[in-house]
Amino acid sequence: MASLHVHPDRLEIHLSKAEKTLALRRDDIVVPRENIRSVTITDDPWIWIRGIRSPGLGLPLVVAVGTWKFHGGKDFLALKRKRQAVVIDLIDDEFSRVLLSTSHAPDLIASLKLGA
Template sequence: MAKLRVHSDRVEVQLTPTEKSLALRGDDIVVQQGDIRSAIITDDPWIWIRGIRRRGTEVPLVVAVGVWKYHGGSDFVIVKGKRQAVVLELSGGEFARLIVSTNHAAQLIESLRLTAAASDEAEPAAPGE
């Protein structure tokens, strides 16, 4: 299962060798913290997959790994079975959305909150605030 690592400036999705092979992708995914518009936990990640598979592997309701193309861009999907997943809506970069099955969805969301709060505290207040 892919490892999600939250840093102060970015989120890394470290794919296993099997996931890289299934996704037909050679490298991991890095998303800048500032590009994350929202993060949602879902118990049914299959309803979040949109468009058609452009590159990767899909066995419906079993596994989906790779890039899905839709009319507005591309999403990267790592969905396994009926596991809980995190959906990250993005404003820039290679993908518009990441959908990643994880056993640690709540901890991931909390880590994103903590790093966002820490960066807000580190920024100086604008004049007049």
């Protein structure tokens, strides 16, 4: 599972070796805090997926790791089963949205001071 690190100027998403391999990605994701528009907690992250996988791995309701491209941009997903997740909407960044399964969603929102 990806680990999240909140810094005063950025949010770092450290992917596990398995996630990097499945997503065909070498680097972790670093998002400047000024690029975060909103953060939402969801109990069903699968309804937030849009577009087609390219590249990555997707098994519906089991795992989704990688980039999903849609008309107008691309999203990064690291979802596992029916776990609670965060949806991070971004502006002026590599991705339009990042969806991550995490058991620390309320703590993430509190540390970003965006409000629930």
